[in-house]
Amino acid sequence: MAELALEKEMRKVVVRFSGDSGDGMQLTGDMFSQSSGQEGLDLTTTPDFPAEIRAPQGSIGGVSSFQIQIGGTEIYTPGDQVDVLVVMNPAALKANLDKLKPGGTIIADMDSFDRRNLKKAEYASDPLVDNTLDEYHVIKAPATSLTKSALKDLGLSNQAITRSKNMFALGIVAYIFSRPLAKVKKLIDNKFAKRPELAEANKLALEAGFNFSESTELFGASIVIPPAKLPKGTYRNIDGNTAVAWGFLAASENSGRKLSLCSYPITPASEILHELTARKDMGAIVFQAEDEIAAICAAIGASFSGNLSVTTTSGPGASLKSEAMGLALISEIPLVIVNVQRAGPSTGLPTKTEQSDLYQALYGRHGDAPMVVMAASSPDDCFRFSYEAAKIAMEHSTPVILLSDTYLASGTSPWRIPDMAELPEIKIPVFDRSPEEWEPYQRDPEYLSRYWKSPGDAGFEHRIGGLEKKENTGNLTYEPANHQKMTKIRAEKIERIAKKLPELETIGAQQGKLMVVGWGSTHGAINTAVTELLEDGEKSVGFAHFNYIQPLPANTEEIFGRYDQILVCEINNGQFVNYLRSIYPQFSYKQLNKIQGQPFFTSEIKAEIINRLTDL
Amino acid sequence: MMEGVADKQAELTRQDFVSDQAVRWCPGCGDYMILANMQKAMTQMGTNKEDFLCVSGIGCSSRITYYLDTYGIHSIHGRALAVATGAKLANPDLNVWVFTGDGDCLAIGGNHFIHSCRRNINLNVVIFNNKVYGMTKGQSSPTTPAGIKTKTAPEGSIENTFNIGELAIGSGATFFARVPDNNHKLLEEVMLEANKHTGISVIEVLQNCVIFTDGIHELITGKETKDDNQVVCKHGEPLLFGKDRLYGLKLDGMKLKKVPYDENDTGFISHDMYDEDSAMHLALAKMEIPDLPVAMGIIRQAEKSNYANVLHQNIKRARELSEFKTVHDLFYSGNTWEV
Ligand code: SF4
Numbered sequence: 008m009a010e011l012a013l014e015k016e017m018r019k020v021v022v023r024f025s026g027d028s029g030d031g032m033q034l035t036g037d038m039f040s041q042s043s044g045q046e047g048l049d050l051t052t053t054p055d056f057p058a059e060i061r062a063p064q065g066s067i068g069g070v071s072s073f074q075i076q077i078g079g080t081e082i083y084t085p086g087d088q089v090d091v092l093v094v095m096n097p098a099a100l101k102a103n104l105d106k107l108k109p110g111g112t113i114i115a116d117m118d119s120f121d122r123r124n125l126k127k128a129e130y131a132s133d134p135l136v137d138n139t140l141d142e143y144h145v146i147k148a149p150a151t152s153l154t155k156s157a158l159k160d161l162g163l164s165n166q167a168i169t170r171s172k173n174m175f176a177l178g179i180v181a182y183i184f185s186r187p188l189a190k191v192k193k194l195i196d197n198k199f200a201k202r203p204e205l206a207e208a209n210k211l212a213l214e215a216g217f218n219f220s221e222s223t224e225l226f227g228a229s230i231v232i233p234p235a236k237l238p239k240g241t242y243r244n245i246d247g248n249t250a251v252a253w254g255f256l257a258a259s260e261n262s263g264r265k266l267s268l269c270s271y272p273i274t275p276a277s278e279i280l281h282e283l284t285a286r287k288d289m290g291a292i293v294f295q296a297e298d299e300i301a302a303i304c305a306a307i308g309a310s311f312s313g314n315l316s317v318t319t320t321s322g323p324g325a326s327l328k329s330e331a332m333g334l335a336l337i338s339e340i341p342l343v344i345v346n347v348q349r350a351g352p353s354t355g356l357p358t359k360t361e362q363s364d365l366y367q368a369l370y371g372r373h374g375d376a377p378m379v380v381m382a383a384s385s386p387d388d389c390f391r392f393s394y395e396a397a398k399i400a401m402e403h404s405t406p407v408i409l410l411s412d413t414y415l416a417s418g419t420s421p422w423r424i425p426d427m428a429e430l431p432e433i434k435i436p437v438f439d440r441s442p443e444e445w446e447p448y449q450r451d452p453e454y455l456s457r458y459w460k461s462p463g464d465a466g467f468e469h470r471i472g473g474l475e476k477k478e479n480t481g482n483l484t485y486e487p488a489n490h491q492k493m494t495k496i497r498a499e500k501i502e503r504i505a506k507k508l509p510e511l512e513t514i515g516a517q518q519g520k521l522m523v524v525g526w527g528s529t530h531g532a533i534n535t536a537v538t539e540l541l542e543d544g545e546k547s548v549g550f551a552h553f554n555y556i557q558p559l560p561a562n563t564e565e566i567f568g569r570y571d572q573i574l575v576c577e578i579n580n581g582q583f584v585n586y587l588r589s590i591y592p593q594f595s596y597k598q599l600n601k602i603q604g605q606p607f608f609t610s611e612i613k614a615e616i617i618n619r620l621t622d623l
Numbered sequence: 624m625m626e627g628v629a630d631k632q633a634e635l636t637r638q639d640f641v642s643d644q645a646v647r648w649c650p651g652c653g654d655y656m657i658l659a660n661m662q663k664a665m666t667q668m669g670t671n672k673e674d675f676l677c678v679s680g681i682g683c684s685s686r687i688t689y690y691l692d693t694y695g696i697h698s699i700h701g702r703a704l705a706v707a708t709g710a711k712l713a714n715p716d717l718n719v720w721v722f723t724g725d726g727d728c729l730a731i732g733g734n735h736f737i738h739s740c741r742r743n744i745n746l747n748v749v750i751f752n753n754k755v756y757g758m759t760k761g762q763s764s765p766t767t768p769a770g771i772k773t774k775t776a777p778e779g780s781i782e783n784t785f786n787i788g789e790l791a792i793g794s795g796a797t798f799f800a801r802v803p804d805n806n807h808k809l810l811e812e813v814m815l816e817a818n819k820h821t822g823i824s825v826i827e828v829l830q831n832c833v834i835f836t837d838g839i840h841e842l843i844t845g846k847e848t849k850d851d852n853q854v855v856c857k858h859g860e861p862l863l864f865g866k867d868r869l870y871g872l873k874l875d876g877m878k879l880k881k882v883p884y885d886e887n888d889t890g891f892i893s894h895d896m897y898d899e900d901s902a903m904h905l906a907l908a909k910m911e912i913p914d915l916p917v918a919m920g921i922i923r924q925a926e927k928s929n930y931a932n933v934l935h936q937n938i939k940r941a942r943e944l945s946e947f948k949t950v951h952d953l954f955y956s957g958n959t960w961e962v
Binding site for chain 1: 689692693695708716934942946
């Protein structure tokens with residue numbers, strides 16, 4: 008057996024739970040995340056769902072996994088390579104072995120490595136017995152049988168008993184990482200609050216796994232990860248889709264506008280629709296429309312009625328919405344369109360991540376139709392950016408596109424719960440004079456926003472619509488000069504928002520050879536790569552990350568000017584880099600593009616940076 | 624509060640709903656009559672001027688939102704109902720009217736139409752049925768009868784048509800009325816009844832387009848022929864038509880049949896617009912000349928739960944039972960930890 012890669016004290020560790028889709032790996036992973044957060048660790052997680060919805064049990068197609076990186080340092084990604092791999096059956100081993108570090112630890116439910124399961128996973132002989140796993144540290148745990156005997160007196164069905172074996176696995180992992188058993192049990196109690204008999208079973212299985220590890224002395228001692236230095240506060244784990252939904256609830260509360268969400272189900276955005284449907288209890292008005300077009304149109308109606316209005320979708324749905332985006336834009340009403348991007352074109356890889364709808368967000372409308380485009384960069388900051396998107400839409404009477412993606416939507420990270428008072432105030436321009444002094448297309452002079460008047464407001468009756476409007480009065484007109492003027496005003500309105508945006512920040516070299524650039528969900532991988540290089544003594548690399556894409560932060564050009572070369576890394580075939588080229592053609596750009604439906608590995612970015620530096 | 628509303632209402636005149644925009648339909652277009660009657664009816668609906676919202680799509684019909692001095696959205700082709708749905712759900716106190724045409728509502732907007740009927744959301748929908756695309760200059764629509772020549776059917780249309788009443792009722796609409804554009808009294812009456820109905824109200828107006836399909840409804844609406852070719856449905860009354868109302872309707876097996884009326888014969892059909900079962904309403908809506916008269920007036924008005932009300936009741940209840948008073952409570956629910 009190879010030398011053990013785990014050490015007694017580690018800065019960060021990657022654990023991957025993997026099993027059949029019925030094995031409860033997502034729940035196991037989620038509990039381990041909660042427990043890690045409670046111990047003061049930073050973390051990032053990502054689920055990896057089976058490729059096929061109804062793949063046969065025990066087959067490779069039916070493997071479901073959950074990966075988490077935990078650390079006593081800041082953690083921005085779920086990790087490139089796995090330190091500890093938990094496999095509940097042979098298929099899970101087969102599907103994940105290539106992700107394991109040399110010398111990594113495998114915890115396998117040896118009971119499930121029977122002839123039938125080995126055959127389903129296409130193993131000719133048992134890898135736990137032959138020499139397949141020689142370079143790894145293997146813990147063979149009789150998870151199924153020990154769970155059965157631990158639970159035998161509970162009078163549960165066979166199925167319920169077998170389903171608890173994931174907690175046996177969690178017990179082993181809890182032991183390895185010195186987790187206080189009582190705290191993990193509390194998590195189980197919370198999870199199964201309504202089913203005490205299942206809580207009992209799960210706790211017994213957990214304990215059995217923990218005791219098995221202790222008594223068999225699998226490790227000389229447990230691994231300790233010193234807690235991370237996170238800002239003080241109350242934390243919880245949050246996934247990107249929930250964070251988006253909650254950002255809108257917060258914006259609704261702070262602005263005093265009711266929230267209307269009008270959406271049509273689509274992977275991977277549906278969870279926002281689900282969460283806000285459940286948030287009827289917060290007063291959210293949620294409408295599941297008959298199609299994507301109806302969804303955005305209903306949101307436009309809701310906005311005219313005076314609500315904070317949102318429609319959520321993914322790329323194919325965003326295509327269908329593009330005509331109506333034009334209506335919202337020419338009507339100059341607040342609206343947020345969330346695109347949780349997936350790999351396209353067409354149905355593409357609907358469950359996989361990509362950043363390839365950037366062109367669509369920037370340019371995918373007829374006419375001259377500029378909109379605010381922004382992107383979130385981690386599961387927890389999806390909250391901040393959905394709040395910001397709502398704020399900008401309402402303060403500037405404009406549609407805003409917020410880009411997220413599969414990776415952010417289903418990944419989780421710890422979120423420091425903000426005080427509502429610390430969130431930026433939402434100041435919707437108010438027209439406080441009499442109706443006689445008002446015109447429908449009058450604007451706030453500083454930012455050119457139109458005033459938001461809604462039905463119910465006597466004296467301000469007016470019509471909006473898709474036809475070009477006369478400046479100020481909003482009357483219909485085909486006057487040539489007016490169309491030019493209005494087109495310019497609409498563009499200028501978006502540009503002026505840049506004044507309000509935070510400046511672009513850089514880490515690492517403030518000038519020099521190479522500036523690494525990313526946008527949206529690639530932040531974690533690029534940040535980690537650059538930070539590691541800086542720690543290794545590299546002095547000529549800087550990194551800047553974009554959340555605001557249209558308009559760009561005001562100091563973008565000045566910052567780019569300080570470097571010899573700009574390396575733009577993105578999960579598409581080069582959309583942001585070309586956008587930058589079109590705006591600032593004077594700089595020398597290089598690009599790193601990954602288009603595999605997968606996020607970047609830190610190692611890939613590191614390698615490319617080193618490559619570039621040797622060329623320069 | 625109700626008194627205040629009534630007071631304000633009493634002061635409203637037709638002029639209050641006339642906007643400052645020049646009306647730009649062709650002289651003689653049936654749309655003028657719909658506009659005038661709508662403006663008149665609005666003064667009697669018990670709704671304050673600022674609480675009306677008029678929504679339209681694209682086409683000649685949809686221009687009407689600019690001519691009504693209320694809050695209005697002239698939206699995009701086919702989508703008026705979707706826009707109106709969002710607006711109504713956002714503020715269920717609004718009195719929302721949707722104006723659309725046969726092309727706008729039934730072709731490009733067909734999906735929204737059937738689903739709005741199915742949901743029975745409290746919207747009032749006026750469909751201007753001129754059986755042609757007017758604004759885009761004369762193409763076939765889903766109601767263009769077979770054989771009629773259009774720009775896209777120069778030899779005459781070869782398509783089957785939608786019967787708007789059949790489609791609406793079949794999709795779950797709880798209120799359906801049909802009116803010729805030249806019957807002012809009936810137009811106003813139907814608009815006021817639609818206003819009272821708490822579910823979706825669909826009004827089909829047989830509207831004359833003087834440019835592309837002039838006279839297409841003539842046999843039904845013309846002075847000479849209308850008595851024979853129209854039956855105006857009145858709840859609780861036998862369905863009589865023809866000069867001096869000499870004919871009535873009877874069932875012959877599953878089919879309606881025109882029979883000389885005999886008041887002593889109890890086999891004649893009386894109109895029951897409140898019937899929950901839509902079978903007779905469908906049969907009436909489907910009647911066609913020359914064998915049967917075309918049914919006018921309110922054909923169906925049934926009670927069924929309506930979407931906006933139920934949704935808001937559910938939200939209200941959930942809010943009352945909620946353990947979350949503010950988002951702060953929500954954010955701190957479940958597993959949290961201190962650093
Ligand atoms: S084209 Fe026909 S429907 Fe349109 S305004 Fe003229 S007459 Fe009316």
